[in-house]
Amino acid sequence: MSKEFGQRLLNQLRKQNITQKQLADRVNTTEATLSRYVSGDREPKADMLANIATALNTTSDYLLGIEQKDFDFPKVERLLARNSATMSEKQKRALISALFEED
Structure with missing residues (x-):
């Protein structure tokens, strides 16, 4: 490291x-x-x-150094928007939980 x-x-x-x-x-x-x-x-x-x-x-x-590119929020946002229609309700709930879960 x-x-x-x-x-x-x-x-x-x-x-x-x-x-x-x-x-x-x-x-x-x-x-x-x-x-x-x-x-x-x-x-x-x-x-x-x-x-x-x-x-x-x-x-x-x-x-x-595992990823060579820095985090790109707009790219992630576009990826989620593009694929949200194909996500199951369970996947959507898991994503929301991961985003808003308290540490």
Whole structure:
């Protein structure tokens, strides 16, 4: 994870014009801890990784380098709109539950 994760995290911060301090506050950690993630000296646990991805409107897979492209909300929105007619009621309920379920 280390260097690639740190670089992707830094890129997202710059892209969204967010400071490390602002992100640290959003995900309930310290700026020092976040700085260690950026430098590659420390790796976030799964729950922190998910919180960071959510706060940056991206995916943990993108931050980890598993996905090469950043999260694209308009693309996802178009995909859902295009396919909603073919989704079963059970699938629609599962999607709504995933979107609005409290953590």
